[in-house]
Amino acid sequence: MSAPANAIGLDVGTSRIVRAQQNGSDFEFESQLNAFVTIPYSKLTANVLSKEGVPHTIQGAEIVVHGNESEKFADLLNAETRRTMTCGVLDAKEPESLTQMRSILTSLLGEGKGRKLVFTVPAAPIGHEENSTYHEATLKQIFGDMGFAAKSINEGLAVVYGEMEATNFTGIGVSCGGGLCNVCLSYLAVPVISFSIAKAGDYIDTSAAQVTGERANRIRIAKEDAFHFNGFFADKTQQVISVYYDDMIRSLVAALKDAFATTRNMPKLNRPIPLVLSGGTAIPQGFRDRFEKILAEAQFPVPLSEIRMSANPLHTTAKGALVAALSD
């Protein structure tokens, strides 16, 4: 492979940031939770955190713990983690958004030293057409400051690049993340249709939290630890999660059907194309089957050769971004 080995693919998700890098003939992945939590400052706490290697910064009378450790601290302190992003883009209402994003990226990536980096950006969400240029430009600026030669890639397209080399990067990539579900139809590596919907993991968590009276953090942990689609739920939390999962899948399928049915100049695909599901929200057992069932009910207008889960749903997007970086 002639491409530079130090290129980086980065999935900048609302929930997690995943880094993909090449090591010999393998891909290596590392991720950080895209979240932070603030705790009251004390010298003792700061010393303990430093000794334990917990990534943190001290801001006045507060210690900000970011990345993977933030969740543990939030659970410990019975507090909600705060996010740098919402609905797939930087959260303009979060005053710490940029500072913490920079901290998380620095701890995940280190110095750029001119390395090539391709990072994911969402397509315009249905119903939230606000300008995402700010998000992309700001991230590019941060990466530039860190010394990277950064370019962006559509998140759905990254799924296609990560999973569909067998079909010459032709097919539909779906990434179900924390803030958004991103969709991209690619034809021979060229994105033809891209969109996103603002119903994804966070929607399930917050909706279920409202119904059950639990914190969204706890719902997320319950969802990731134990939830699966099987029609029978031992407790109310699981049952509520299933209701909102169903709602999310139906919204995704409706948007897919609408996008593909109403698009003019759809390429004439004379052979069925694959659809690949990825992202943390698509992980629960039975998700693929549920999605396929609802898609079949909706009479999706494009013939599909298969609907499958990506080989590694949490890493597919970052892998696709890395493949794009290597091929650049």
Add this chain to the structure above:
Amino acid sequence: MSLQGNLGENSRLPVTPLLKALRYILSISKSAAWRRPDLLLNSAAIRDLRARQIADPVEKLRYLRQTSPRSTTRGPARKIHLANARQYLTACGLLLCLLTPSPIPSSTRDISAHERRLVGATTEAFPKVWAVEQARDYESYSNGLRIETGLRVSNRARRPFPIYVTGQAAGFGSSPTGIVFHTTESHLAPFEAEENTQLKRVARSVIDAVRKNQSYHYLIDRFGRVFRIVEEGDVAFHAGWSIWADGQGAYVNLNESFLGVAFEAQTEGGLDKIQPAQIHAAQVLTEMLRSRYRIPGANCVTHAQVSINEKTFRIGYHTDWAGNFPFRELGLPDNYALPVSSLAEFGFEYDSVFVRVMGNRLWPGIGAAEARLREHSTANGMPAAKWKAILQQRFRTIANQIINPSPAGQQANAFQGESNVSTR
């Protein structure tokens, strides 16, 4: 996870007559003597077949991206040398044979042309309007729109236009992405029955003037008649130096990227001088254009919102529809509330003259743009003035490229005309 997985040396094509021919074409396409590799490599059939022979996913993606139709919009068009004509014709013939039963989209060029429009295009519900009848001198549409086409003129075809992100061309578009509304600023006779002859005479003289100057794509006269002036696929010289931006990026020189629709009207008169028939006509025309090109509502704006003075970095060089544009009546959101792109994206400013023209009432979009500017400057850790200077430098770079175009991007023609009939 192994990257090599099913990797290995690129396998060679099996020797069959068909593939021999294909290999021949590809060998020509790779040769330095071949002057239009894009003609061959952009064929989806060829690209698909060839990509299938590449096992390494990275190499495969590199090949597909390098030969994607998008790349053809970036480079200068090169002439086919006569010396290569025979090779060219031979290859075309072989291609025809290969492509006859092709299981390939009708046109990859279509994919390229519409890619930008389709990205996110489904996020907004677009009106559905279709052509009912197309006669020699008029067209009628399902929403009641009638367009008089007998007086239309041609201009040069619309060229791919850059879409700027952080001051650099991040992609190219080719179909209209928005509408700019104008007023003709021409003489208005009293709208009375006894003035009918005079009203028709004035309307005709305005049409003659805008035809001569290829000023707009459409003109709506005071009776609400819609005239196609310049073909939609051609450039009309309606916007001059102008800027607008959407979720995809910023557009500079809206002559290439936006359609121009003019009301026979004067800014000074405000809505009082606009006839209800004109508003209705504009509503059905806008509906049809949005349906045809999937134009977002937020990209239907007035000339005053987009017009700039590139030398003084002031907005509102032209002030038609600086206020009172009937967005709601046209089925559009109140786009005066949208951040003014020239302020937010390129650090332009407004002056007291422009405020007066706006009726001493700032658009909400001015405040929104200033807030965005502040937000961006904070995000970039610098004072607003410094950030504004950076944005202005970005614009100067773009303007220089437009004024002194490289052979690859000659867009200067688009600036040869301005919009309004009368000079203010």
